[in-house]
Amino acid sequence: MNEYKPSTGQGHDVHIVSYREHASTFIALILLTVMTVTVSVFGADLYTLTVLTALAIASGKAIVVALYFMHLKYDLKIFRAMLWVVIVLFIVFAALTLADYMIRN
Amino acid sequence: MNMDTTFVLPNSGHNRDDMSSKMGMWLFLFTELLLFGGLFLVYMIYRFMYHEDFLEASLELNVWMGTINTVVLLTSSMTVAMSITAMQKGNSQLSLRLIWVTIFAAGIFLVIKFFEWSAKFEHGLFPGMEHYGHLANGERLFYFLYFFMTGLHALHVIIGGIFLLYVIRAIQKQKIRKDKYMLLENSGLYWHLVDLIWIYLFPLFYLIN
């Protein structure tokens, strides 16, 4: 796992994301936003399902932002690996804490 | 001083390299994610406990203003990402303009937030104000979390904006160039974090159906 590389201008492969790709990412995000607002305003009384749907769409947007705008898709794998650790950690914190409350009620 | 006999380690000075800089920024972003994460945990528990109150309170929020703010931030993420593309292609001028657009978008976001908050103050809905004191427990928790979380987020919008202003100066002084733009990339990463947090704040506060 020796990552020592002599210092270059970038230190990683220079991949230039085109303006078009950024615009497409933006459109995708807008569509997801429209979806989430529509589900909420017109979607009605789904309660838990509404929360889960909203979180799912939000997470979809987050993944798009992270992979494309934040360049994770094209960066070295170590960055994605580190982010996974953070995500898993947070999910377990939330799950264990929520479990306590759900069982108590 | 005699430099000829000085021994220099092979990786000396490499703490300047871009990969390290990017890694440092990502680690810092992780701390921000977990900082807000703690608040999201509190939100999650209290929404679970006070579902009805949360729904009731959220009706006071203006979905359309929230949606506009979401679109504004998404646009600003696009423009800051494009500014990096421009810099990579050697087009400093375009890069500079795109960053100005990003900052402008941040400004719009804050202005809309200002109007939203003012409306709440007018209705006495801030912790400590009169109407707030008469609300049900769950509603009060909702509003406190709303102000705390959007307030902390707005603080990060301001910090991000200042960071971008600094970047503008650096571009003008040619400290950020086609072959050296890690600072711009890092500021972009920070900006996307600000966008990411809002992506979750928006549905959780405005779209509780």
Next chain:
Amino acid sequence: MSTHATTPDLTFFQVAKGIRSWIFTLDHKRIALLYFYSIVAFFLVGVILGFLMRLELIAPGKTIVEAHTYNQLFTLHGVIMIFLFIIPVVPAIFGNFFLPIMLGTDDVSFPRVNLISWYLYILGGVMALLTLVVGDGPPDTGWTFYAPYSVKTGTNVSLAVLAAFILGFSSILTGLNFIVTIHRLRYPGMTFFKMPLFAWSLYATAWIQVLATPIVGITLLMIVAERAFGVGLFDPSIGGDPILYQHLFWIYSHPAVYIMVLPAMGIISEIIPTFSQRTIFGYKAIAYSSLAIAFVGYFVWGHHMFTSGMSGPARIIFSILTFLVAIPSAVKVFNWVATMYKGSIDVKPPMLYAMAFIFQFLIGGLTGLVIGALATDVHLHDTYFVVGHFHYVMFGGTGFAFFGAIHYWFPKIWGRMYNVSWANIAFTILFVGFNILYFPMLILGMMGMPRRYYDYLPEFQFLNMISTVGSWILIIGMIIMIVNLINGYRKGAVAPRNPWGGVTLEWQTKSPPPLQNFDKAPEVSEHGPYDFK
């Protein structure tokens, strides 16, 4: 990074003089020493507070202070010892000094961030001490600041809590720096699995510092907000849940104890091979166990809340996870002992402290299992058994590892040797005093004496008196240790490059090291970091 235009003949002390060259330094070695002096200063304040507490407890009833003052004493003792001593002590001092050297590089990845983290440490420390003199005095809530009392009490909770927030930020920056340094600045040929185990322990610790600390940061901000706006986040009378505060608080504070102990274990993993003149037994197992402790340690926080009102099944889950985290710790202990087997043991002061660590950490760890088990914890929670347990691991463990590290790396840092005989005497008195001070607490807890009480039933008096006498013996031992070290610093014999026969990279360079750490290319063995020929 500072200029290379200095000859390797000068030590890092000699390249620049004057206070400005210290306060604005970017040299990781000087920053380590800035931390050393400030951390030791705060440690001594914490010791004095502990001494006063034990004086109060030598007899039932009021001895020297009122109940309210006693509450403030133990709160400040806890805040100082935890946030200003135990958490930063090993990473900020020995991590900063030796991590770059052990990796074969000349500084950490972000030297300016390193300096800022020290500034934040000083700021947080000053704020914590300020609580002594402003307003209603230091908080009386215990270092855990449990709601709702922490929201209602008139003492300086907000100031103390903001101090902790700043100190947390300092800790985060140190961790962030170390992670990037370890990933990016290892000497060519030094893979992750050729790094010394001290570096591994700092790596695992750094991840905890970066990921767990923000959660307590935001929780403390919520306490301040609740005090300011009276919101009821954790106040049951207005709809909040105090147990939620405990969840958030312990989500950080449990992993925090691994921040405290992992680097100390890293030190033991360095000392034992050197003073056994054998390669460490099970290098990879120890490396992985550091990561395992860090990882599993995130998920056991509920064991601090068994009697709080948490749900039954949740308690069982946390108890099981707690037992799991003991396993990698045991792996380390077995491996250290196995390293010593058939080794050529050199009983010098660092080795004495390391062996004491193993003995005391064992007691601390086993008593931890007793309170990790749900059924026994119900009886022992908030008793002196817990106090004995954590002092065995934190003081008997990390504290002694810290003393051992000082005695191990003293010649390298200051280029002089201390008097070994006096160091041995100091160690013996310290060791005896420590155990007389804390072992009775385990018994007192089982007898039922509650913690954080300034008064107690007459049947507890005898053991309390013994414990207090132990504290005096301990302090005498510490004084002798400190005086001996200062003498060594001022007039000790000049130390060679490698007084102990160690094989990690720091022993190849001069004592003290030059500014750029090495005066000739370090030799990285292809057989790993503990290559004893």
